[in-house]
Amino acid sequence: MLETYKYLFLDVARNFFRNVKTSPLLYLFFGFMMFFSVVGMAFITLFLLRQEAEVNMYQVFLMIMFIITMKSGVDFHRHYIKSNTVSYPLSTPVSHQKTISEIFLVVFWLQLGLWAFFSILFSTFIALAGVKLSYPLEYIQFTIGVMLGTILGSLIAMHFFSSKRIRLIPIPIFFLLLWFYREPISTLIILLLAASYLIISFRWALDSYQFVKRIERNKELNQVKIRDTTRAIFYKETTILWRDHLLFSFIFSAVTIGGFSGYLARFGGDSILPEGLRQLAKFITPAMYGFLGVYVLVIYTSVFTSLNFFLAEEDTVWLIRNLPVTEKTMMRGKVVSLILPFICSIPFIAFFSAFEGMSVIPSMIWFVIFSFMIGVAISFPLGAKYMGKKSDVLLLYCVAMILFIILALTIAFENVVSLYTTFLIPFYIITILVAFISMFLSIEFSTNIFKLNYKSF
Amino acid sequence: MIVVENLTKRYGKIVALNNVSFTFGEKTVTAITGENGAGKTTLLKICAGIIPFDQGNVTIDGFSIVKNSISARERIGYLPEMPYMYDRLTGREFLFYIASLRKLENAGEKIDELSKLLGISNFMDQELGAYSKGMKQKISLISAIMHNPSNLLLDEPVWGLDPLTAKTLQKFILDRQGTTIIATHSPQLVEKVANKVYFMMRGEIKLSGDVKDVIQKFGSIEGAYFSNQG
Numbered sequence A: 001m002l003e004t005y006k007y008l009f010l011d012v013a014r015n016f017f018r019n020v021k022t023s024p025l026l027y028l029f030f031g032f033m034m035f036f037s038v039v040g041m042a043f044i045t046l047f048l049l050r051q052e053a054e055v056n057m058y059q060v061f062l063m064i065m066f067i068i069t070m071k072s073g074v075d076f077h078r079h080y081i082k083s084n085t086v087s088y089p090l091s092t093p094v095s096h097q098k099t100i101s102e103i104f105l106v107v108f109w110l111q112l113g114l115w116a117f118f119s120i121l122f123s124t125f126i127a128l129a130g131v132k133l134s135y136p137l138e139y140i141q142f143t144i145g146v147m148l149g150t151i152l153g154s155l156i157a158m159h160f161f162s163s164k165r166i167r168l169i170p171i172p173i174f175f176l177l178l179w180f181y182r183e184p185i186s187t188l189i190i191l192l193l194a195a196s197y198l199i200i201s202f203r204w205a206l207d208s209y210q211f212v213k214r215i216e217r218n219k220e221l222n223q224v225k226i227r228d229t230t231r232a233i234f235y236k237e238t239t240i241l242w243r244d245h246l247l248f249s250f251i252f253s254a255v256t257i258g259g260f261s262g263y264l265a266r267f268g269g270d271s272i273l274p275e276g277l278r279q280l281a282k283f284i285t286p287a288m289y290g291f292l293g294v295y296v297l298v299i300y301t302s303v304f305t306s307l308n309f310f311l312a313e314e315d316t317v318w319l320i321r322n323l324p325v326t327e328k329t330m331m332r333g334k335v336v337s338l339i340l341p342f343i344c345s346i347p348f349i350a351f352f353s354a355f356e357g358m359s360v361i362p363s364m365i366w367f368v369i370f371s372f373m374i375g376v377a378i379s380f381p382l383g384a385k386y387m388g389k390k391s392d393v394l395l396l397y398c399v400a401m402i403l404f405i406i407l408a409l410t411i412a413f414e415n416v417v418s419l420y421t422t423f424l425i426p427f428y429i430i431t432i433l434v435a436f437i438s439m440f441l442s443i444e445f446s447t448n449i450f451k452l453n454y455k456s457f
Numbered sequence B: 001m002i003v004v005e006n007l008t009k010r011y012g013k014i015v016a017l018n019n020v021s022f023t024f025g026e027k028t029v030t031a032i033t034g035e036n037g038a039g040k041t042t043l044l045k046i047c048a049g050i051i052p053f054d055q056g057n058v059t060i061d062g063f064s065i066v067k068n069s070i071s072a073r074e075r076i077g078y079l080p081e082m083p084y085m086y087d088r089l090t091g092r093e094f095l096f097y098i099a100s101l102r103k104l105e106n107a108g109e110k111i112d113e114l115s116k117l118l119g120i121s122n123f124m125d126q127e128l129g130a131y132s133k134g135m136k137q138k139i140s141l142i143s144a145i146m147h148n149p150s151n152l153l154l155d156e157p158v159w160g161l162d163p164l165t166a167k168t169l170q171k172f173i174l175d176r177q178g179t180t181i182i183a184t185h186s187p188q189l190v191e192k193v194a195n196k197v198y199f200m201m202r203g204e205i206k207l208s209g210d211v212k213d214v215i216q217k218f219g220s221i222e223g224a225y226f227s228n229q230g
Helices: A001-021 A024-050 A057-081 A096-128 A135-160 A170-180 A184-201 A205-223 A229-243 A246-267 A275-281 A286-311 A315-320 A325-335 A339-343 A347-356 A357-384 A391-419 A425-450 B038-046 B069-074 B091-101 B107-115 B133-145 B163-175 B187-193 B212-216 B221-227
Strands: B002-011 B012-022 B029-035 B055-060 B076-079 B151-155 B177-183 B196-201 B204-210
Touching: A001 A024, A001 A096, A001 B107, A024 A096, A024 A286, A024 A315, A057 A135, A057 A170, A057 A205, A096 A135, A096 A205, A135 A184, A135 B187, A135 B204, A170 A184, A170 A275, A170 B002, A205 A325, A205 B177, A229 A325, A229 B196, A246 A339, A286 A315, A286 A339, A286 A347, A286 A357, A286 A391, A315 B076, A325 A357, A325 B177, A339 A347, A339 B151, A347 A357, A357 A391, A357 A425, A425 B055, B012 B029, B012 B038, B012 B055, B012 B196, B012 B204, B029 B221, B038 B055, B038 B091, B038 B151, B038 B177, B055 B091, B055 B163, B055 B212, B069 B221, B076 B133, B091 B133, B107 B133, B133 B163, B163 B204, B177 B187, B187 B212, B187 B221, B196 B212, B196 B221, B204 B212
Parallel strands: B029 B177, B029 B196, B076 B151, B151 B177
Antiparallel strands: B002 B012, B002 B055, B196 B204
């Protein structure tokens, strides 16, 4: 009886405790966040009560139901539709309907458990504040909302990930009914209707599992295919960047560096520096913060990535050398692979400009593109030179220093040009062209460095 | 067919190969054996176009590994001693990557066939970083043979393989029509699959001949190996 239910519950509980054990700080932080959210909610409630403001309880009901709908949709998707282990109970003689309903039961109890926990926390805080709230009545009403949310969320997950999405149609009807008939009896009737639809849906639920597996399989087969050489190298490098979570890291860096340097450019270093260093910050202009922001970003997204394309091949040089691909093609493939890291750098411009205004956008676009290309131009020959050798932090330092000098000189040159004209677009175009030609020559140079050196020929 | 003429390779002051010449004929399985540092792996790496040499010449089916390196490399399949690959790719992605670079349009069927033959088809969608040494060896082997190369260079091919796969590989080598060169420390493997054998020591050939003749003269390949030590 209820084997899937028991084991899934056990699995969820053990996973939770294992995760807490392995990342205690993260869960502690998360726990605090949750605690303060609930306390915050209670505080807002108190405030509203003291102000004698009228709280629309049905809107609160709908909000709780909506949150639970989303959460149970995600949970049902994780424990059933996307689950890797559900194939075991599904392959037993137990009927699919029973197995799936047991999974739903786990999701159901998880939502109710969560709801009970937060309710106790909330009502304790309210009670401590000395407020007499007729909470039991609301609790029952909201609990019905949680039950309804769990059913609707599971139904959405079940039918959205299926070959027949037409089965989703009753769900918006339930929502509309809830919106129009705002009274307890109607809510109870809708709950019964939704539960009946769920029981009927269990009969079709196997389709969702098979549908997702079929899509995954097709996706895998579509991604793994024969490509032309440059695309194959691009796919390989990008897959590695993706699986190492570097693309997310690039975006995160672009956002944080852009935001932070923009903030400093707008409000100055004295807003964060200690008293003793504030005098120093007065010498730094907003443009210098922009320069440093781009420089730090490009070191990561352009220089680090370019060098990594070579240094990560330390043990796989045999493969590159043995394949019938010219060195130039290999270089071209690696350069093309830098498109995504470049795209990931673009948020920097938006976040920096958010502080400094729209007027800086052209110059930031120019400087990010220019710096990125110069970063590639410097890194590629050095990467090719040290490919197959131990990666060295000195190499990164060396490239970083060369890049700093070139970028600083370019900015100084831009300042000189801006003394004579405010129309800098031609200057930007010329410098980007120079950077592009440098990158092109650098790739040619890298190709020659990368070629095997036969002394007798 | 691989022809090696007066080949010399130095690593600084150390002479890895000292003016050696070989002709590895078609439909022949040649074993190269010898102590550690004898120059076996260096020879294979040079023939595969992985490392340069100082003097001499190497041609693969008539194409110079230096002047016509792409044509030469198209005709080679190489299995390294340590099969390092891209840990973040799955076995299938890795093989399709190699197939793309070798421009093998219909590699999918061949990859499926070889992965089944080597008993690795169930692991093809796992990342290579999670593979054991033997599993990596199998993937590396598929990458070396999936384009049906006329010349196959195998460096310690059975090292890390389970007995069943090792036997499958031996059968594959025996059935091959092209040129096969095996660098190995295993006298049993030499006796089972090779027609010709070279014994190397400190970059030079100490003894060579047909495997049958060598066994007749020394009793076994192992016997010949010890007779030529020092």
